[in-house]
Amino acid sequence: MTQSDTKVVKPDENEEVYVVKDAPILLTTVRTILRKGFGWLFNWARSHSPWLLYLGIKCCAIEIPMAAGAPRFDMERWGVFPPSSPRQADVMVVNGPITKKYAQVIKALYDQMPEPKYIVAVGECAIIGGPFKKSYNIISGVDKVIPVDIYIPGCPPRPEAYLNALNQLKKLVKRGRL
Amino acid sequence: MATKEVLANPEYYLTETKNKFGDVIEETKVVGNQAVVYVKSSSVAKVARWAKEEMNFKQPIWLTAIDNKDNLELVYFFNHFGSPVIYTIRSFLDRDNPVVESLTSFWPAANWLEREMYDMFGIKFEGHPNLRRLYLPDDWEGYPLRKDYVPKEYPWKERVESYYDSNEYYKEHFKLADNEMLIHMGPQHPILHGTWKLMVRVRGDTIVEGWPEIGYIHRGTEKLAEGLRYEQIIPLTDRLCYVSSMSWHTLYTMTVEKLFGVEPPIRAQYIRTIVLEMQRIVSHIIWLIALAADIGTYHSLFLYGLREREKFLDLFEQICGARLTYTYSRIGGVAKDIPDGWIEKLKETLADLERHMPEYRDLMEGSELFHMRTRNVGTLSRETAIEAGARGPMLRASNVSYDVRKIDPYLLYGDVDFDIATAKDGDVYSRYLVRMGEVEESIRIIQQLIDKIPSGEYRKKVSPKKPVGEAFVRTEDPRGESAMFIVGRGTFNPYRLMIATPAYMNLSTIPYMLKNVPFADVAAIVASVDLCMGEIDK
Numbered sequence: 015m016t017q018s019d020t021k022v023v024k025p026d027e028n029e030e031v032y033v034v035k036d037a038p039i040l041l042t043t044v045r046t047i048l049r050k051g052f053g054w055l056f057n058w059a060r061s062h063s064p065w066l067l068y069l070g071i072k073c074c075a076i077e078i079p080m081a082a083g084a085p086r087f088d089m090e091r092w093g094v095f096p097p098s099s100p101r102q103a104d105v106m107v108v109n110g111p112i113t114k115k116y117a118q119v120i121k122a123l124y125d126q127m128p129e130p131k132y133i134v135a136v137g138e139c140a141i142i143g144g145p146f147k148k149s150y151n152i153i154s155g156v157d158k159v160i161p162v163d164i165y166i167p168g169c170p171p172r173p174e175a176y177l178n179a180l181n182q183l184k185k186l187v188k189r190g191r192l
Numbered sequence: 193m194a195t196k197e198v199l200a201n202p203e204y205y206l207t208e209t210k211n212k213f214g215d216v217i218e219e220t221k222v223v224g225n226q227a228v229v230y231v232k233s234s235s236v237a238k239v240a241r242w243a244k245e246e247m248n249f250k251q252p253i254w255l256t257a258i259d260n261k262d263n264l265e266l267v268y269f270f271n272h273f274g275s276p277v278i279y280t281i282r283s284f285l286d287r288d289n290p291v292v293e294s295l296t297s298f299w300p301a302a303n304w305l306e307r308e309m310y311d312m313f314g315i316k317f318e319g320h321p322n323l324r325r326l327y328l329p330d331d332w333e334g335y336p337l338r339k340d341y342v343p344k345e346y347p348w349k350e351r352v353e354s355y356y357d358s359n360e361y362y363k364e365h366f367k368l369a370d371n372e373m374l375i376h377m378g379p380q381h382p383i384l385h386g387t388w389k390l391m392v393r394v395r396g397d398t399i400v401e402g403w404p405e406i407g408y409i410h411r412g413t414e415k416l417a418e419g420l421r422y423e424q425i426i427p428l429t430d431r432l433c434y435v436s437s438m439s440w441h442t443l444y445t446m447t448v449e450k451l452f453g454v455e456p457p458i459r460a461q462y463i464r465t466i467v468l469e470m471q472r473i474v475s476h477i478i479w480l481i482a483l484a485a486d487i488g489t490y491h492s493l494f495l496y497g498l499r500e501r502e503k504f505l506d507l508f509e510q511i512c513g514a515r516l517t518y519t520y521s522r523i524g525g526v527a528k529d530i531p532d533g534w535i536e537k538l539k540e541t542l543a544d545l546e547r548h549m550p551e552y553r554d555l556m557e558g559s560e561l562f563h564m565r566t567r568n569v570g571t572l573s574r575e576t577a578i579e580a581g582a583r584g585p586m587l588r589a590s591n592v593s594y595d596v597r598k599i600d601p602y603l604l605y606g607d608v609d610f611d612i613a614t615a616k617d618g619d620v621y622s623r624y625l626v627r628m629g630e631v632e633e634s635i636r637i638i639q640q641l642i643d644k645i646p647s648g649e650y651r652k653k654v655s656p657k658k659p660v661g662e663a664f665v666r667t668e669d670p671r672g673e674s675a676m677f678i679v680g681r682g683t684f685n686p687y688r689l690m691i692a693t694p695a696y697m698n699l700s701t702i703p704y705m706l707k708n709v710p711f712a713d714v715a716a717i718v719a720s721v722d723l724c725m726g727e728i729d730k
Contacts, residue, residue, distance in 0.1 A: 072387075075434075086502050148416060151328065
């Protein structure tokens, strides 16, 4: 952060407030050229190392990521890495029933993820509400709260289905968002 | 001092109760090993206190209520560490203004149980320190488990648009000192093993106070069950706990069999006992690798443990076709017979596990780091563990030798020879020792049964019934004493299904452990509880 794009305001002796200005025009232009001309390169690189945020709500969390990360299925072959923070994630994997109390948390996590972001809904609960659809506290599907790219059906889906979905996701990421 | 035979007789407690409280007792009866006492609502706390202090009923198994349409019926179940008798206090409350005295002043374990009843039925407990909703948001309207409940539109979409933090409560109730801070951990947090929120108040690096907030995946299983037929509920109970689903749906089918008056064939009982013990092994393996991952031995034990688990999952897959949610047990037996060659494969797998156990123990106990992170961390003394309502391995780690399989044997546990694994210190290390001991005992139990499986039918045909009556069954889940209580009122679906979940009680002991501990110990303490949010939130 250079001196030109930050400004230090001191309203109080003990407090420092940093205000970030807009980036300079030259930088934005270069960024736009890179994005338009070499977007395919970025997408290709991204597709080979998706960082997945696992929102382990319920049953499917034991299969994915735990069993899928275990020696038998070993999803790290696809360059997958689970970061602990949504701010580092490319893909969010949502599983389990979405309750009315939890919906706002999912939206907050989604908002924290950097663009481009992809959402995978795992299991019947995250797709349509599953066996709990008729409950008073359940939202029928995570796509009512945030947009979803890939659905993996099953209750719970097998790790093989998930590995297949990872390959589908790769194609999607390669194609790019825009 | 009463002898063991007298203590095992429910009549003894009923006579004592009648002698002590003559006029406030409305009715007494014996149902199986339950001593049921109907008490006037004004004297419930008095009788419960007497049962605790004089009769040695140590813990409330569960508290529930039944909506009888013209009144509410409150039902308490209490267990005894030296006898199979369950002391049951029942009381009728006014439906429009249900008020009863709280038990929390002398029974701290009742805290969450009473909050749940307030949440689900709107029963007000006088003298409760913190009576607010447990599962549902604070501004929810209505009480879902009442029969005339009509769901109202809850403004979750508005909440999603403008992130609403349920901080109001904390802001009002906590006047933090200058050097203190309130930290929200969760609901999405790598060390929490599920969707719940841990609130901690810290002073520097030391935790002054910590308490859990739950309800983020509350599905209302009990309410959903009221609209389904008895046999349709099995998959729902299967999805209560995703680490030990076998034990939950088996408990449910056992309760329905008791209600229907059906005895499963002896072959089915053998198979059930074996798969339950296999499930206990798998569940403890998952617990072990979660603990190992959290305190820093990530890749070695995590990968070994999952390798071991996959072998057991293969066996489960052979008998029922599923890896995680089995739905294997049915009313009157099991869904399918065990296939050819399954027993040999199970023996092989057990031998493998037995051979590897010393390796796993060495990986954990041989590491000095493991001792440093777990010894004298999260200690619950014997008295606190009982008072706070700790269950299963948590309780046995605090030197209480209590196991439902021994004290009130079900299935074939009365015929097999096994020991109760206990440890003395009550810290995280003791919990590790108890669970490792239980895995070894489970291997012993399976090995005793595996060669004796009798031939014959594995499932009895049971036609749908409209039972009238009640059934209460308790079992030893991998997490502790679990129970189900079904009320049938002459229809194809249950009138009320109660699910008593041990992990819920274990989670409610967390405030006792998070007092004046370093912040870094949270990971070890939370992992030692063996949480399963599916069964806690129901």
